[in-house]
Amino acid sequence: xxxxxxxxxxxxxxxxxxxxxxxxxxxxxxxxxxxxxxxxxxxxxxxxxxxxxxxxxxxxxxxxxxxxxxxxxxxxxxxxxxxxxxxxxxxxxxxxxxxxxxxxxxxxxxxxxxxxxxxxxxxxxxxxxxxxxxxxxxxxxxxxxxxxxxxxxxxxxxxxxxxxxxxxxxxxx
Numbered sequence: 001x002x003x004x005x006x007x008x009x010x011x012x013x014x015x016x017x018x019x020x021x022x023x024x025x026x027x028x029x030x031x032x033x034x035x036x037x038x039x040x041x042x043x044x045x046x047x048x049x050x051x052x053x054x055x056x057x058x059x060x061x062x063x064x065x066x067x068x069x070x071x072x073x074x075x076x077x078x079x080x081x082x083x084x085x086x087x088x089x090x091x092x093x094x095x096x097x098x099x100x101x102x103x104x105x106x107x108x109x110x111x112x113x114x115x116x117x118x119x120x121x122x123x124x125x126x127x128x129x130x131x132x133x134x135x136x137x138x139x140x141x142x143x144x145x146x147x148x149x150x151x152x153x154x155x156x157x158x159x160x161x162x163x164x165x166x167x168x169x170x171x172x173x
Contacts, residue, residue, distance in 0.1 A: 003067035006126065010118050016077055018115065020122050023072040023088065025064050030076070032059060034085035039108045045143045046105040068130040069093045073123050075115050086110045089119035090156075091127050091135065098133040104146075115122075116149060124173045136170040 023031070025090045034045070037054045041050045054062065061137040065072050076083045085130035098132040102123065105116045127135060138160060139146050146158060160166035 001067050003071055004067050004126070005060065006073065006122065008122060010075075012113055012115070014113070017056075018086070018118070019076045020073055021076065021116060023063055023074050023090075025060075025149045027063050027074065027085070029061050030083060031063055031074070031088070034074075034107065036089065037107065038105065042105060042108055042111075045140055045146070046103065048140065060122075065090070071123065071126050071130075073119055073126070075119055086118050087115045089116070091123060091132070093130075095131065098131060100127055100132045100135055102127075102135050102137050111145065117153070118147075120149075120153065120166045128173055133172060134170060134171050136168065139167050139169055141165055141167055 003022050005022050007019060008106050010018045010020055032054055035051070038046070062072065070090065070092040072088060074085050076086035078084070085107075087104070087110060089102065091100040091102040093100045093141055102120075104116050104119055104123075106119075112115065124135060139150070141164070147167065147169070150164040150171075151157060153171065154170040155171040158170075160168050160170050
């Protein structure tokens with residue numbers, strides 16, 4: 001099933017118009033450019049590994065979502081006449097009925113400007129619409145910015161079993 005073609009305009013604090021929309025298969029190029037443009041540290045915090053760019057298989061997986069089992073929203077801006085991705089949030093339903101795992105990453109120069117919060121707000125709304133009742137994730141303990149955002153959004157933060165480097169976050173939506 002094709003994901004809904006959602007589109008929402010949002011104005012960042014500095015007046016920049018940001019579009020939050022469903023990722024499309026045609027977004028391979030801007031998705032690859034986005035991931036390639038992340039700092040090594042941001043890539044590590046998102047993927048838990050050193051990643052320079054997405055493999056063709058992973059790029060397909062990231063841009064061709066299997067809705068309603070999964071969904072991805074991107075935040076974009078227009079730079080001159082080109083659309084540029086500045087953030088992405090996604091969920092994938094897991095083994096437990098009504099539960100999904102989520103992830104979000106924002107371009108380094110856009111972090112701390114509300115993009116992640118805005119992406120998650122819309123992503124969680126879509127998740128509720130497909131019957132997801134709980135959203136969860138795994139975060140590196142050193143990712144204090146993400147952990148602070150999740151606490152502000154009402155997530156429960158717990159130690160991950162058998163790994164002191166990770167924390168499990170969860171929230172009823």
